Amino acid sequence: MGLTGIFLITFLIVHAGVNACIFLNDGGATFNEFAHFMSHNWIVRFLEIGLFVGLITHIIQGLLLWKQNNAARPVGYYYNKPSKNSNWYSRSMGILGTLLLLFLIMHLYHFFIGTKVALYSGDRPHNLYEEMKLVFANQWVVIAYLVGVVALFWHLYHGFQSAFQTLGVNHKKYTPIIKMLGLGYSVIICVLFALMPVAIYLKWIA
Amino acid sequence: MEHYHMNLTLKVWRQKNSQAKGNFDTYQVKNISSEMSFLEMFDVLNEQLIVEGKEPIAFDHDCREGICGMCSMYINGQAHGPWQQNTTCQLHMRAFKDGDTIVVEPWRSQAFPVVKDLVVDRSSFDRIIQAGGYISVNTGNAVDANAIPIDKKDADDAFMAAACIGCGACVATCKNGSAMLFVGAKVSQLSLLPQGQPERANRVLNMVAQMDKEGFGNCTNTYACEAECPKGISIANIARLNSEYIKAGLSSEEK
Numbered sequence: 001m002g003l004t005g006i007f008l009i010t011f012l013i014v015h016a017g018v019n020a021c022i023f024l025n026d027g028g029a030t031f032n033e034f035a036h037f038m039s040h041n042w043i044v045r046f047l048e049i050g051l052f053v054g055l056i057t058h059i060i061q062g063l064l065l066w067k068q069n070n071a072a073r074p075v076g077y078y079y080n081k082p083s084k085n086s087n088w089y090s091r092s093m094g095i096l097g098t099l100l101l102l103f104l105i106m107h108l109y110h111f112f113i114g115t116k117v118a119l120y121s122g123d124r125p126h127n128l129y130e131e132m133k134l135v136f137a138n139q140w141v142v143i144a145y146l147v148g149v150v151a152l153f154w155h156l157y158h159g160f161q162s163a164f165q166t167l168g169v170n171h172k173k174y175t176p177i178i179k180m181l182g183l184g185y186s187v188i189i190c191v192l193f194a195l196m197p198v199a200i201y202l203k204w205i206a
Numbered sequence: 207m208e209h210y211h212m213n214l215t216l217k218v219w220r221q222k223n224s225q226a227k228g229n230f231d232t233y234q235v236k237n238i239s240s241e242m243s244f245l246e247m248f249d250v251l252n253e254q255l256i257v258e259g260k261e262p263i264a265f266d267h268d269c270r271e272g273i274c275g276m277c278s279m280y281i282n283g284q285a286h287g288p289w290q291q292n293t294t295c296q297l298h299m300r301a302f303k304d305g306d307t308i309v310v311e312p313w314r315s316q317a318f319p320v321v322k323d324l325v326v327d328r329s330s331f332d333r334i335i336q337a338g339g340y341i342s343v344n345t346g347n348a349v350d351a352n353a354i355p356i357d358k359k360d361a362d363d364a365f366m367a368a369a370c371i372g373c374g375a376c377v378a379t380c381k382n383g384s385a386m387l388f389v390g391a392k393v394s395q396l397s398l399l400p401q402g403q404p405e406r407a408n409r410v411l412n413m414v415a416q417m418d419k420e421g422f423g424n425c426t427n428t429y430a431c432e433a434e435c436p437k438g439i440s441i442a443n444i445a446r447l448n449s450e451y452i453k454a455g456l457s458s459e460e461k
Contacts, residue, residue: 065382065424072316072383072423078219078230079309081283082381085433091381093426162427168449170442 001065002166004058005159009185011051012156016192023195025205028129035128039115059101066094089154090162096155103148110135136200145197149190156186210240212304216251218263219311224319224327230309240300244287245270245277247299264323272296272436275371278378279324280311285375285434293373293436313378316421317385330420331372331388337416338409339392341401360398367394369437376431376439382423387431389417390443397450407454414451 018038021031038044082091089096111131118126136142160182161175169178199205213236221228235251242250245267252262268274277294281287287297302308310324318326370391377385393410396402402409425444432441 065426069382069384069423069426072421073314074316075314077280077283077311077314079283079311080280082430084284084288085379086381086428086430090426090428091430158427165427165441165445166425166448168445168447168452170445 001058001061002163004054004061005163006167007054008051008058009156009160009163011054012189016189019196020192022129022132022205023199027206028127028132032127032129035115039119039126055104059097062094062097087158090158093155093158096151099151100148100155103144103151106144107148110141132196133200136197139201142197142201146194149194152193153186153190156189157182160185207300208240210300210304211237212240212299212302212306214238214247214302214305215307217307217309218324220263220323221312221320223322228320238299240298242299243270243295244279244281244297244299245295264321264325266325267295270295273371275373275436278313278326278328278374280313280378282309285313285378286373286436290433291436291438293371296436313374315374315377315383317383318374318377326374328372328374330422331374331385333420334385334389334413334416335372335392338405338411338413339396340405341396342404343401354400356399363442364395364398367391367398367439367443370395370435370439371437373436375434375436377422379430379434380423380425381428381430382426384425384431385417385420385422386425386444386447387435387439387441389413390441390445390447391439393450394443394446397446406450407458410447410450410454411458414447 018034019031021034022028024030111128114131115126115128118124136145161179164170164175164178169175213234216233216235217230218233219228220231233251233255235247235254238247238250245265248263248265255262266276266278268276270277272293272295275293277286279286279294281294281297286292286294288301289297312318312320312324313326313328315326317330318328321327368391370388372388374388376387377383380387393413396409397406427441427444429441432439
């Protein structure tokens, strides 16, 4: 869980970085150039397989945890106050992850399928930036994306430091730094992702 | 501190034996002193039940001074009740006020089956200790206490881990019923010291294997165990368990 989590965390840096090119406000020229590179470069295509393997492994690990941890307490408490000893988001990784999976299905439907169809039907030219503008013209889609980003924030905020603990790193000096980095990372990634549909919907960028 | 008396309503889990279904029974206790311990309040209740010709409530207790780890009770939704770093026997009635309703349940875990009422069987912890919680000892005269130099920090960390009393509050509290804090403490206290080195790799592998066999859940780092541990065992011990396990898994030839 920790290893696949860190792997997915590194992916999000690239993902958010490339997408942030839309904020250059150049009509999506840089962004589309990047998108073309990402969908045509064979190294990236190869890494994409790794990404899906990592994602599916992460999901399978999560399902196994869910199954085993439910079995570990067949009779629950009648009266329980978990808020006294732990954060709600640390206890809700499964639910947050499920929300993210639902979000991902929608997200892949919006942007992944279209790119692949264009690529495999004779490598038609595909303007991903225009597609983004089209998708984010719908307010309900924008709201759904914002819900996804909020779920992502809490998932990352717990997951980032949790991954290090799982891999055996808990240090008086470094753990507070890791927690700060985790917070910074989660805020930056999520604010960037949230700004994309909002900026396009409110026509902040052309 | 002001001394006062209170009347309380208790909802207590009653279960005849490990096979029985079990249910809550409600009791009233009157004139309870704020200076009583929680277990003394239970003694009052049990005497009352005996006088009424009813079956007294079975609960585990031994030292009543917070060091044996027997008094497993889930009180108002928290292991050992509302106070931090505290056992049930050291929870005092001044934590409650007149008219309160208190819900008392046994530890809930697949690996801690209920024996009767609030008593659970924690022998799964004993079997984990048997799997690796020991060291090789040279026979002969006892060695001088300071013959083996030990780094101060390692000695302190080992000592802190050794404070674990095996009460099971970590398992009871964890939403996953995980025993990682207990096993982390037991692995740490030996692997940090020179005396624990010969069995170091096998110890962690065997104890984790036994932990899984007993049906404990997995750690998802909610850190609830650390917050509820009566001895304040740090989750750094869980990280150490993880790193010991990874290292042993990679370096040991054991399968």
